[in-house]
Amino acid sequence: MLDCATVRFEDAVPVRPFRWSWGGRHFPGWYWAATTGQHVGFESWLERDRLVLMDFDPAVVGVASQPFWLHWHDGERERRHAPDFFVRRMDGSAVVVDVRADEWIAPRDAQAFELTRRACGEVGWGFERVGVPETVLLANVRWLSRYRHPRCRREPDATRLMEVFSQPGPLMAGADAVGDRLATLPVLFHLLWRQELSVEGMAVELLGPRTLVRLAGGSAG
Numbered sequence: 198m199l200d201c202a203t204v205r206f207e208d209a210v211p212v213r214p215f216r217w218s219w220g221g222r223h224f225p226g227w228y229w230a231a232t233t234g235q236h237v238g239f240e241s242w243l244e245r246d247r248l249v250l251m252d253f254d255p256a257v258v259g260v261a262s263q264p265f266w267l268h269w270h271d272g273e274r275e276r277r278h279a280p281d282f283f284v285r286r287m288d289g290s291a292v293v294v295d296v297r298a299d300e301w302i303a304p305r306d307a308q309a310f311e312l313t314r315r316a317c318g319e320v321g322w323g324f325e326r327v328g329v330p331e332t333v334l335l336a337n338v339r340w341l342s343r344y345r346h347p348r349c350r351r352e353p354d355a356t357r358l359m360e361v362f363s364q365p366g367p368l369m370a371g372a373d374a375v376g377d378r379l380a381t382l383p384v385l386f387h388l389l390w391r392q393e394l395s396v397e398g399m400a401v402e403l404l405g406p407r408t409l410v411r412l413a414g415g416s417a418g
Contacts, residue, residue, distance in 0.1 A: 202320040206283040206291070207259030211238050212266050213279055228252075230260060231345040231390070237282075238262040244281055244296045246335055247327055251284060251294075252345065253338045255392055259285035264293075269312055278309040292323040299328045334400035341390040341404075349387035351380075358385055362394055362410050369406035385410075 215225035215238045227236040228248045237260055239245040244262075251257050264283035269276055282294040295310055302310075314324040357375045372381040388394040389404075395413040396404065 201265070202322075205259075205285075206264040207233075207261050207285040209261045209264040209283065211261075211263035213263055215240055229346075231347075232257055233259060240281075241296070243298060243329065246330055246339070247294070247296050248282075249339055249342050250330055250335070251282070252342065253390065253392075256286050256288075257284055258287050267313055267316055271308070276309070278313060280313055290323065291321075292325055293317050294324075295326045297326060297328065302326075331400045333403060337399050337404050341386050344383050344386035345390050346387075349383045350391075351384050354381050354384040355388060358388060359393065359412065363412055365409050365411035367406065368396075368404065368408040368410050371410055 215227075224242050224245075225238065225240045226245065227238055228245055229235075230237050230248065230252045232252050237248055239248055239262060248260070248262075251260055261283045262281060263279045265279065267278045267280070280293045281296045284292045284294055286292065293313060295313065297306060297310075310324075310326045314326075317324040354375055358371065358381065361371045361374050368385070369378065372378045372385050375381045385394070389396065389410070392413050394410050396408050396410055402408070
C-alpha cells in the first residue's frame, strides 16, 4: 500500500465499468468537471451530486472515480472494494471518498469503509464517507453548475460585473446595471460558480433576484 502513496490516482481511469441495468436503482453517467476539463464517472444521482459539490470546491484540483481496488481477507473470504472517488487538493494532500446515504450502509459496507479509512491513514491520505448533502446548498450549486464552462465568462461583462459588485448589491439589479440580463446573468452565475463573486447563506436560502452579491472576500461595507 505504501508504494501507492505517490501515484497520481487523480489521473486514473475507472477500474471497473459503469453499467446501466434496466429497472435498477443505479443511474450511472459522466459529469464534465470544470476543475479538470475532463469527464468523471458516477454510479448514482447521489454520487453525481457529490461530484458537483467537489467541482465547486476551490480546494479541489483533481478527481477520479473508482480509482483503484483495495483487496483484503476478512477471515473467511477474499474481499475487495473500489472507493468511489480519489480527490487531490490544492495543497497536495489526497482524500479518498465513498458516497453512501446513511440509511443504505449495511454492516458489510461499514466494514469496507472502515478498512478503507485505515488503509488511507497508512499512506497519509484522508478518508471521508459522505451522504446526502444539504438540500438548499445542493440546489444552489447545481444551478450554478449550469454555467461552469469557461465559455460563460464573456468580456467586458465579467469585468463590469466585478466592478458593480465591488459594493454589495442585489443579484438582479447588478445584472441589469451591466446590460441585458439575458446576456449578463450567465456571466454572473459563472463568476459565482468560480467564487470570484460570492453570496452569503448558500446553504440557507435559494438564489433569487434580491440575493446580496459581493466580491469574494469583500466586506458588507
